[in-house]
Amino acid sequence: MKSYIIPLLLSVSFGASACATSDEGAVAQTVVMASSPAELNDLEIAHVAYTADNIDIRYANIALDRSSNPDIHAFAQTMIRDHTTVNKLALALLDKLGASAQDNFLSQKLNADAEKIVAKLESLSGNKFDRYYATNELNYHMAVNDLVENSFIPNIENEEVKELFEAGLGIFKGHQEHAKMMTMKLDK
């Protein structure tokens, strides 16, 4: 049941983040059914987390550059601060375990999809940029949180890695709430 839903949800979510601003048209997404996120091992999961964090940091830097909205700036700074912190802790844990994160199909898919979002962000300005950025942040956090909660945490074997992901999930759910507040304020 889970193995096809998560990739589908991911693809739909990434597609939806472009569809939400209806004036700009949808970005095509491919559905990858090759492997299941639930089948990734701890080191691949760590790699996905690191990749997802870096993508959000990248989006945030674009927002700091292109937006003049103070709420967007405050949110973007928090994304940089929090995702950098989680990355540092993840790397330190991997060091301690004497391991490195392993590249995998899902990290590659996240990066490929992110390129399209980045291209879109860099084509927008003003209020259109703000709305697109905020909506994408909401959708992105929803998709990644679902992945972490349902596909990763139940399947992580190492207790310390699991604890870090559980702490991370709490933070990212907070980000999701914050993104929701931000989108609602922009809609007024």
Add this chain to the structure above:
Amino acid sequence: MRHKIYFLSLLAGMVGIAAGNPDCAGAQSPHKEIAEIRDASPTHVGAIVDEHNSFIIEIYKMKFQSKIMSVRIGDKVTWINRDIVPHTATAIDKSWDSGQLKAGEKYTLTITSQTGLDYFCLYHRQMKAKLVLDKSH
């Protein structure tokens, strides 16, 4: 304050009596006598101690763990960050601000009549809480 004056008067009296009494001279140090007076007095234990309270609010799992806290003027409130990411505790009216609290760091605020009561985390604006000023004595 009244308690302090009563206690000090009592103390002065006792020390005076002890000093004036040839049987007491050199028998006990004044410090031991003070301790005995304090321990023996059931209603004045800790009378020298500040009557204000200190509270701790943990910042944990992206929440101020006490959403509402009742405080009096002169009380101290300490926020401790138990999360892995930095937070702040910042008055909505900007009358006080913890600044960045990294994991494990803390900030103590002493309550005055001017203390802003509603506060939030500057970094995570969905995190909100408040203090309630109790003006009774």
